[in-house]
Amino acid sequence: MTASPVAAGSRPSRSVLLTVTCLGQFMVLLDNTIVGAALPDMQHRLHTQLTGLQWIVDAYVLLVAMLLLSGGVFADRFGRKRVYLTGVAVFTAASLVCSLAPSVGWLIVGRVLQGVGAAALAPASLALLAAAHPVPQDRMKAIGLWAGFSGIGLAAGPVAGGVLTEAFGWPAIFLVNLPIGVVLLLVGLRHLGESRNPSAPTIDIPGTVLSVLVVGALTYGLIEGGARGWTSPVILGSFAAAVILLAAFVAVEARRSAPMLPLRLFGQRLFTVSNIAMVVVGFALMGSSFFFSQFFVYVQGSSILRAGLQTLPLSLAMVIVSPYAGRIAARYGFRILVTTGLALAGLGLLALGTVHADTGYGNVWWRLGAVGIGFALTLSPLTAAAIQAVSPQEGGLASGISSTTRQIGAVLGVAVLGAIVRARQSGGASLETGLDSAFLAAGAVTLSAAVLTGLWLARSEPAKGSAAPRRSADPGAVTTSDEATANSR
Template structure:
């Protein structure tokens, strides 16, 4: 995170803004982004019925958003530093809010996916800019840590509120209402931001990695297309095989460009540190398993167990609430016991919880389901903060912001792949004659096994590197 040693422009009133108000605005912006990431899951069953779409359509609704966030997140941080954190934050608010309106009035699946793409662009600007604003306003390290803790706390509240709020809104007004809830939040953010936010920038910020950004978006996009559409078009279809081939070529070109570019978005030198490489590899798996499995939570309760959308929103809460409750303690546990013990324990719990979910059925009572969600939630909560901390500790202190951004990006890339791959598992089982229920069970088991394998991986390799002690 860059310091606010840059140009500063006072707010409209001509006096420095109240930092508490600034912090509130930044936290509310992040709350809106995180709320949107979980509120959509509650609406997927209603979207499937009203938009007359199949599983692949639902996957695109989620992945169109996550893909853009994943690929533009690092560039968003650089844009904020170069062109102004206030400017990029407010631009992100406008784009995200306008895109939410587009989503709410979308007459078809295609329009909804287009709106989700725009939401992803807005979120990729808004989220890193909100954190950069806090860093610029709180130059004292101890104050900054407390401020970022509040920012992260609001993120957790947004994650936890999403399923319940989504269930209530969809049950009362239908799926478009989950996007309209962003409009008043966006309006408050825009008005407050114009009044209280100071501009700050870092003239020494690195340049924008345009080739790397373009290649990464197109490469991961091609891979996502092939994984999502392979089940319906056939895995040996020329279009699907071509999609995989294009993805390989583009991602290989991305690696080459990043190795030679003057200001790469993913500097290869960082991955020479084992702690950095292992922590980010594990973060990909966390994103894969967490987002890929949670994509199916509401669908399981609605389509398999016959719950209403509102009830399904409540039933998914044990996972998110467990994450909100446990997450604040994960960093402290890692500081006391080390990254390897806490992360490996978390991955093992998450994997066991997901494997256990793979064996629930239509007639399984909720009393025998909720604890599986909670165990998975506790496990994931124990992994994310320590993995980010490990990535930051593996590099020099001046690159902590970059390391944090890379960690968030790898988690988002894992989320894209999780929705695509686990969806492919469900469709492949269905095409082989199995039921949707059996397909979901297989998807949960696959996610759990991948997570357990990653637990073994971190247990062996998440150890000290030259600049870390974890």
């Protein structure tokens, strides 16, 4: 990574830089979990059904997934400060749009804009931090502090969402971003220094557009299929379009000199298996998390605030365990830890599928904790495995792809598990039965991934003398080389 020189007198204070980048990523991660707590209130006040709630979540995740890699390239090419502050501005303005949305349609528009802002903010945040710390040891310490603080957003989301929604209604969960965004813009404009990488690759516009259209068409069919009918021309057409667009995406990426997704990387078994497993992690984790608050509110009769607190064991387990996963993997290998983590998460989800309306919370919290611990043990090693499968110069790209595949899995998880719930209800089953079926399906898919990794994930160990794994912009990801920072999330 090549940073443009900055005059000594104007060089930003590293403490200010760390604060600004931490707070920006904290805001993005908070938004990932705070929305789930407010879904029941959104459903009530906006008079929407499950399909509308799915779009509220997936509209955001879809844009983040598809623009994440391009956001990192934009930051390196056009200036990390410029892209970071642009992302903050878009995310903040979109949060205002969300809070003022009079209908589900407007809220979805706001969520799309939030996704665009987050896809610029997140990779630029890490790139700024990495450029300001050229010494590897200093960089690792800064990224460790940054990841630990920003990761608190994941744990704070359910509680903050429950408190704000209970007191002021769902718009408050988006208004909380406004003061954070304004402070970031004022401080960032004054104190951040600009840097860029003149040798950054060109933007893969055709690949980016086609990737959005592929996943968008597939997601539309999965979410709307239950409402419109799986055999309706519109739904069949969306699935057909997804297949055609996917073929076009593969053809375009195979011919480009600098594709956003180099297909040759998938010739490495370690890279391929780790990314398949990461899709499953996103699918099961995000797909099941979408229903947690709804289960506690609609099935067990909890208040929105209490439901937010009840989901806390999962996010707390992930925040506490995640920092240690990379170290454990470095000692025992990727295969053992990933397979164990997926198996634990899968069993936890299966256990959640047996929870009923009269099940006491004392017999529920440990199931959520098991899911959180299992996925926490899995995320970092999977990203590290993907990075180790490629050359050091492609470490940042591999980390970004790993985060992107997890986000794609999240989009599909919300869509597919939602379709399962709707199908069960359409057949006359209760919401409780539908949610149990969704949790069981997520658990089965996760256990299948555990078998896959146990059989096919190579026994790869970080090379002796290499840097210890460190956290990337994604709190569930690690990087193992100095180059794997600028475009990762």
